[in-house]
Amino acid sequence: MPQRQLPIFPAGVTEINNSIAVQKQEGQVWYIHGHLSVFHHEEEDVESFRMFTSQMIVNGTVKPKEIVKAFGVPTITVKRYVKVFREHGAKGFYETKTRQSSASVLKGEVLERARMLLDEGRSVPEVASELKVLANTLHKAIRAGRLPASKKKKRAARM
Secondary structure (H helix, E strand, O other): OOOOOOOOOOOOOEEOOOOEEEEEEOOEEEEEEOOEEEEEEEOOOHHHHHHHHHHHHHOOOOOHHHHHHHHOOOHHHHHHHHHHHHHHOHHHHOOOOOOOOOOOOOOHHHHHHHHHHHHOOOOHHHHHHHHOOOHHHHHHHHHOOOOOOOOOOOOOOOO
16 A cells, blocks of 8 residues: 655745645755655746646646645636647747748738729728728738828818
């Protein structure tokens, strides 16, 4: 019959639960099970913190609320990184993320029609409404140089 380990931790640690404690020492964060160190990382290494706490949750060693209480992180953040761990494993925390641009709405005929309407002096909101695209989409295309800036309508001089 296996023996249970008593919840005895070294002095100066913060208990996460009866099995796991954490200790900061000389810029390192140590995770301790009894008197045995099971993992450590640098204090500023957020990726390793997220990976290991998520791993402990997925393995059933700790509960999400225990991580929230011990480290003062938001519950939604803990849930988000548990999802990353479940879907991608440990590598999901260390992969470099490349920004993916969504497909452009302004292509072909729509882009040419937007250019023509802006050249006529129509405002961005008017063009957006007519083409059924977001005004923000047109503004981004103008900033990127794919569309001309809308020409201001000249007002008649007042007398």
